[in-house]
Amino acid sequence: MKELKIESSIRFFEDYSSFNAEEVALFKSCKNAVNQAYAPYSRFRVGAAVLLEDGSMYEGNNQENAAYPSGLCAERVALFYASAIKPNVAVKAIAVTIDYSNNPDFDDIISPCGGCRQVIAEYEHKFNQAISIYLLGKEEKVCLIDSMKVLLPFYFSGDILKAFTEKES
Numbered sequence: 001m002k003e004l005k006i007e008s009s010i011r012f013f014e015d016y017s018s019f020n021a022e023e024v025a026l027f028k029s030c031k032n033a034v035n036q037a038y039a040p041y042s043r044f045r046v047g048a049a050v051l052l053e054d055g056s057m058y059e060g061n062n063q064e065n066a067a068y069p070s071g072l073c074a075e076r077v078a079l080f081y082a083s084a085i086k087p088n089v090a091v092k093a094i095a096v097t098i099d100y101s102n103n104p105d106f107d108d109i110i111s112p113c114g115g116c117r118q119v120i121a122e123y124e125h126k127f128n129q130a131i132s133i134y135l136l137g138k139e140e141k142v143c144l145i146d147s148m149k150v151l152l153p154f155y156f157s158g159d160i161l162k163a164f165t166e167k168e169s
């Protein structure tokens, strides 16, 4: 028998004092992104901002559709947008938040859905580099996860497919 032990660490901060100017700029960009969300069906507005290695930032937000499954989460909109514009620049970080103004009693931090975790893992794998994930709560609350491997250990990676595609050619 073999055992794989998985250790994870998720850090919670009460304000922005531990973060540098680039990180704070990413948080502002993320909070701005939430305002353009298109969420007429769920009324759950989500914003995301992606920071690339070259310092550029790309915003995304959830885009819903009357045919519900056709919509897309904020994280994937931001990542696909960044990747469409700069396919060869590694992703350094992603920040995610929601519109707290709609529901004053709600103050939980939200965490990416399974599909978005898989997509974030794909870009870590593509550039062989961890992506910092900042989950922004109310006011200046921040939850920091150092890599998608923390939230999605033992994930399905493209390496597995290689074994099949290389066999065929």
Ligand code: THU
Pocket: 039, 042, 044, 046, 061, 062, 063, 064, 071, 072, 073, 074, 075, 111, 112, 113, 116
């Ligand atoms: N949503 C996101 O944009 N990101 C997440 O991580 C969770 C869910 C969106 C999808 C849908 O538009 C709405 O939130 C409710 O699920």
